Every structure is written in C-alpha cells, then in structure tokens.
Amino acid sequence: MKKAVHFGAGNIGRGFIGALFSQSGYNVVFVDIADQIINQLNEEKQYNVMLATDEKETITIQNVSGLNNLNQENEVIEAIKEAAFLTTAIGPNILPRIAPLIAKGLAARVQANEERLYVIACENQISATDLLKGYIMEHLDEAAKEKVLANVSFLNSAVDRIVPIQNNQGSLDVLVEPYHEWVVETSEGIPHIEGMKIVSELAPFIERKLFTVNTGHAVIAYFGYLANKETIDQTLADEDIYNQVKATLGETGTYLINQYNLDPEEHQKYIDKIINRFQNAHLNDGVTRVGRSPIRKLGHKDRLVRPALQAQKAGHSYTNLAKAIAAALLFDYKEDEDAVKLQIMIQEHGVPYVLQEVCELEESSELAKEIISHYEELKR
Numbered sequence: 001m002k003k004a005v006h007f008g009a010g011n012i013g014r015g016f017i018g019a020l021f022s023q024s025g026y027n028v029v030f031v032d033i034a035d036q037i038i039n040q041l042n043e044e045k046q047y048n049v050m051l052a053t054d055e056k057e058t059i060t061i062q063n064v065s066g067l068n069n070l071n072q073e074n075e076v077i078e079a080i081k082e083a084a085f086l087t088t089a090i091g092p093n094i095l096p097r098i099a100p101l102i103a104k105g106l107a108a109r110v111q112a113n114e115e116r117l118y119v120i121a122c123e124n125q126i127s128a129t130d131l132l133k134g135y136i137m138e139h140l141d142e143a144a145k146e147k148v149l150a151n152v153s154f155l156n157s158a159v160d161r162i163v164p165i166q167n168n169q170g171s172l173d174v175l176v177e178p179y180h181e182w183v184v185e186t187s188e189g190i191p192h193i194e195g196m197k198i199v200s201e202l203a204p205f206i207e208r209k210l211f212t213v214n215t216g217h218a219v220i221a222y223f224g225y226l227a228n229k230e231t232i233d234q235t236l237a238d239e240d241i242y243n244q245v246k247a248t249l250g251e252t253g254t255y256l257i258n259q260y261n262l263d264p265e266e267h268q269k270y271i272d273k274i275i276n277r278f279q280n281a282h283l284n285d286g287v288t289r290v291g292r293s294p295i296r297k298l299g300h301k302d303r304l305v306r307p308a309l310q311a312q313k314a315g316h317s318y319t320n321l322a323k324a325i326a327a328a329l330l331f332d333y334k335e336d337e338d339a340v341k342l343q344i345m346i347q348e349h350g351v352p353y354v355l356q357e358v359c360e361l362e363e364s365s366e367l368a369k370e371i372i373s374h375y376e377e378l379k380r
C-alpha cells in the first residue's frame with residue numbers, strides 16, 4: 001500500500017490531511033509527540049471524522065498508525081524511506097524543530113529509493129514549504145543536499161477547513177466543518193489525492209484564503225476576547241463585531257480584487273460564504289483557539305499587517321485592519337505562551353517597540369500611528 005507520512009496528528013492532521021490520504025488509498029503514518037494519540041492510533045487503527053452539521057455525517061478513517069518523533073527516530077526515518085508524500089500540519093513555529101529529523105529521513109530516503117517524494121507543509125503561512133525546505137537544507141551536507149534537491153519536490157500549499165479544539169478527551173474522533181479546500185502549487189504530474197486541487201500559481205489562492213478566512217477569524221477572535229465571548233459564532237451574533245468583520249474584509253477585499261483581478265461580485269460571494277462558515281454553531285470554536293499565537297499573527301507577512309500595508313501602499317482604507325491589530329495587542333490570554341510573551345514585551349518596552357520588533361512597522365508610519373491611537377482607545 002502507498003504510504004504518506006504526516007507530521008502533526010492534531011486537528012488538521014487527523015481531521016483533514018490524514019483523512020484525505022486515507023480516503024485516497026494511502027497508509028497514513030502520523031508522527032507526533034503526543035504519546036496518548038500515538039498509542040491510540042496504533043491500538044485502534046482507525047477513527048471517525050464527523051461533520052459539523054445537523055445530521056453529523058460520519059466517515060471512518062482507516063489504515064492509520066502513529067510514531068513518536070522524540071523516541072522513534074529510526075522508525076520515522078524508515079517510514080520516510082517508503083513514503084510517496086511527506087506532509088506537515090504542526091504550526092509554523094514548530095517547523096524548524098522537526099526539520100533535523102526530516103533531513104535525516106530524506107538523506108536516507110534518496111539513498112534507498114529513487115521514486116519521487118512530495119513534501120508539502122499544510123500550515124497557515126505563505127510559502128511554508130519553502131521555509132521548511134530551508135530549515136531541512138541546514139541539516140544536510142552538500143552531497144545529500146544535491147540528491148534531495150534532485151529527487152524530492154517541495155510544494156507550497158494552502159489549506160482551508162475549520163477544525164476546532166475537540167471536546168472529547170480520550171477519543172481520536174474529530175469534528176470538522178463540511179467545507180474544505182487544499183490547494184497545492186505544482187506544474188508536475190503528481191499522484192492524485194482526493195480533495196487536492198493543483199494550481200500553477202498559489203499566490204492568489206493563499207492570499208485570498210489568509211486575508212479573508214484568517215483575517216476575518218482574527219478580527220472575531222480578538223474583539224470577541226475583549227468582549228468576553230467564548231466562541232466565534234457567539235461573537236458574530238454581536239452586531240458591532242459583525243459590522244467590524246464585514247468592514248475589515250471590505251479592506252482586504254479591495255486589495256485582493258486589485259491585486260489578483262478578482263471579480264468583485266464573486267469575491268463578495270466568497271466573503272459571504274466564509275461569514276456563513278464562521279456562524280456554524282456546531283463547531284463551538286473558541287475565540288482563544290482562533291486568536292492563538294498573536295505574535296505569529298502580528299507578523300509582517302501575516303493576516304493583519306500585510307493587508308494593512310498593502311492598503312496603505314495603494315492609498316486605500318486600512319482603519320479597520322489597524323483596529324484589529326490594536327485588538328490583537330490586547331489579547332492577554334494567560335494560557336497562550338505567545339500572548340504572555342507579547343504582554344511582557346508591551347509592559348517592558350511599550351507598543352511602538354512591539355510594532356517595530358513584531359510587525360516590522362516604523363513608529364513614524366501612518367499605520368503605526370493609527371494602531372497606537374486605536375490601542376489607547378480600546379484600552380479605555
């Protein structure tokens with residue numbers, strides 16, 4: 001049976017990417033540090049993916065197993081030697097940590113098996129696979145690098161499916177929204193995977209997704225958190241926040257329509273569909289999950305700052321994006337490591353320093369000034 005090695009047996013791993021490989025006839029080896037999940041995968045050898053609909057349709061995912069990358073290095077390397085695909089859904093910040101083991105696996109793979117291997121990082125980050133490739137290359141000598149570059153394809157991708165934190169301790173089953181989209185950039189003829197869409201240029205797809213789904217999500221999460229809301233759908237029921245989301249997606253929409261020559265009516269339909277997805281009460285998706293890792297989300301190329309800068313450059317409105325950035329700076333959720341770090345940075349050095357260090361925005365820029373003024377207002 002064909003094999004796919006997938007790093008990250010979490011929500012997207014089990015609920016989306018691993019599930020698609022299994023449904024396409026692959027044996028899926030999940031690699032993770034969570035012993036409980038790994039042991040359960042090996043014992044139960046299957047799990048259910050449930051759709052967040054009234055009917056709760058269920059699909060059983062089979063031919064799955066697990067390995068722990070902390071204490072089963074050799075087994076992971078052996079699995080990589082036989083795999084047709086190597087994918088990740090682990091969080092962008094974790095990619096550098098798994099790169100040394102992937103490098104060992106790839107070095108052994110290209111010696112043992114001449115078949116092409118496809119590596120795809122499925123993270124919410126522009127060019128995540130290119131970044132992973134760079135981290136992997138740091139751990140290969142010149143000879144191995146050359147062989148890996150000749151035999152392994154590194155393909156960027158965009159993944160879209162809302163998978164909340166699961167409310168079923170001790171179970172492998174995953175509740176997911178019915179909608180899903182997985183777009184992979186390549187001009188090669190790669191093996192067919194159910195649900196994978198191939199495109200020759202990813203930029204319009206990943207920017208449209210990141211600056212609509214994830215920007216909208218971030219606005220709801222940060223304003224919802226400030227308004228003491230628990231979930232995304234509850235937050236959207238607040239008329240002011242709903243209008244704020246619409247206005248912000250109007251700003252990112254103007255950029256996306258101009259940049260990628262999108263049809264404005266089609267783009268409006270895309271926005272409406274996404275807002276409808278956010279309103280799915282079956283998901284029970286927490287604002288703290290969606291707002292997680294605010295330092296990452298405030299990055300220069302991420303869902304808030306990049307569209308704001310693009311709007312500023314084009315002379316369009318970015319007021320609502322600036323407000324959302326200010327709200328993100330107030331996300332002081334104590335159980336999120338990044339949020340704690342961000343608040344310490346603000347207390348010790350102030351907001352202008354954070355805008356410079358995290359968002360790469362000069363204090364004197366119009367955008368930075370506007371964020372600071374919204375921040376002061378929201379704090380009151």
Ligand SMILES: NC(=O)c1ccc[n+]([C@@H]2O[C@H](COP(=O)([O-])OP(=O)(O)OC[C@H]3O[C@@H](n4cnc5c(N)ncnc54)[C@H](O)[C@@H]3O)[C@@H](O)[C@H]2O)c1
Nearest residue numbers: 008009010011012032033034089090091092123124162163
């Ligand atoms: N959940 C969603 O709705 C969604 C949708 C699209 C994209 N994504 C992206 O998918 C990625 C994963 O998100 P998620 O929601 O599935 O997160 P998650 O926390 O549910 O899953 C991450 C998994 O990675 C594992 N992990 C952490 N550190 C590890 C390490 N060093 N080695 C091996 N495994 C490790 C964790 O144990 C966990 O099982 C993120 O980049 C996210 O942005 C998520």
Ligand SMILES: O=P(O)(O)OC[C@@H](O)[C@@H](O)[C@H](O)[C@H](O)CO
Nearest residue numbers: 124159160161162163214217290
């Ligand atoms: O995964 P993050 O932390 O980058 O973003 C949180 C959510 O916006 C995200 O997980 C969405 O649910 C997902 O991107 C939908 O496709």
